[in-house]
Ligand SMILES: Cc1ncc(COP(=O)(O)O)c(C=O)c1O
């Protein structure tokens with residue numbers, strides 16, 4: 001399996017090169033040349049454990065890693081999860097809640113980043129050399145990535161977060177990791193600013209090459225790939241439980257990485273009838289799927305801070321499929337967005353961009369109300385991001401197709417929102433243990449050159 005850039009200006013490369021490259025040199029995102037059709041494998045796959053399934057899915061894409069090595073990488077990566085099923089689903093009201101928060105940092109990011117951390121170490125051990133990771137986070141990628149690579153030889157990790165715009169516990173999870181290879185930078189700006197600094201730095205190809213920069217964000221193909229696995233796993237559990245022939249997924253969305261993984265699973269043959277895209281007040285993606293217009297806005301802080309994003313990195317991968325894999329058309333659209341702050345696609349005959357998607361937004365009041373209602377009716381506490389997904393899913397219930405709502409983080413990470421919703425905090429021992437932890441973090445202006453200078457001084 002070889003990888004190409006959405007912008008068409010790169011020779012195809014192998015999986016391990018794709019993992020180390022992160023963002024393509026032409027500024028595009030990497031995708032496999034072809035997606036495999038796995039329709040005839042689904043029945044056999046439905047009987048596998050999570051790690052067995054991860055092996056079968058990932059080996060179709062990681063064709064330059066020997067099977068025995070890949071199996072070991074996967075087993076090591078998911079041994080750190082506290083639930084034996086890795087990503088279990090539970091019945092809550094009308095929905096299946098897919099709990100993706102049983103990894104070390106209590107968010108869905110661990111599913112891919114435990115694997116990616118081990119994959120980086122594996123590739124560096126085989127090839128030699130060093131890797132300097134530059135990442136941007138609105139709260140969860142940062143700590144999951146840091147926990148995936150802390151203390152690993154020949155890897156440094158530099159994570160930028162928007163100062164004061166993550167939850168206090170999310171910040172503590174990152175800044176309390178004191179390993180010498182971990183650097184936290186609090187940027188005076190939004191997550192979009194952090195992501196822009198990251199992509200601009202990667203866009204300076206000589207600088208990126210000289211300093212061996214790599215990516216842990218969903219820019220990295222391996223992130224999206226590892227996330228496709230739980231769509232298959234959860235669909236199998238729900239299909240066998242309900243006897244339905246299709247499922248729908250509701251996904252709280254910011255950078256469009258998680259829902260893209262669902263889209264790819266559907267394109268590969270998983271019977272998904274609908275992908276319900278849910279945003280908070282930062283609703284560029286909801287507006288796009290409902291109107292065909294993807295137009296820039298300033299991100300505002302909300303109680304689901306990890307989704308406070310108005311430029312969605314992986315949207316470019318979806319758009320590439322939407323324009324029929326025509327790189328030139330994709331580049332024109334991305335240039336429109338860069339130059340005019342807006343890009344437009346035509347609506348179909350049913351008046352939407354894509355019948356596979358249904359999109360909606362939840363605001364602060366509806367998020368708090370949903371958390372409260374689910375606690376009162378079902379004794380289940382949703383985190384604020386998951387609550388946005390559940391709230392929007394309620395509008396798109398289907399009698400034939402059961403809905404799986406992705407629970408992307410543990411509620412204990414968002415103390416204030418949970419107190420505001422149900423009047424008391426929920427706890428998790430991993431987070432309680434951080435109460436008196438020492439922290440280390442530097443503040444920095446929203447300035448690409450300053451970040452580059454910081455990298456040069458600390459690599
Ligand atoms: C808890 C949580 N939910 C949802 C999201 C949105 O996921 P994505 O950015 O892949 O759309 C994020 C951030 O990525 C997150 O941390």
Ligand SMILES: N[C@@H](CCOP(=O)(O)O)C(=O)O
Pocket residue numbers: 136137138139140141142216217218219254255257306307313
């Ligand atoms: N919500 C994310 C933002 C970064 O997304 P990624 O999927 O591209 O890493 C976060 O928690 O940092």
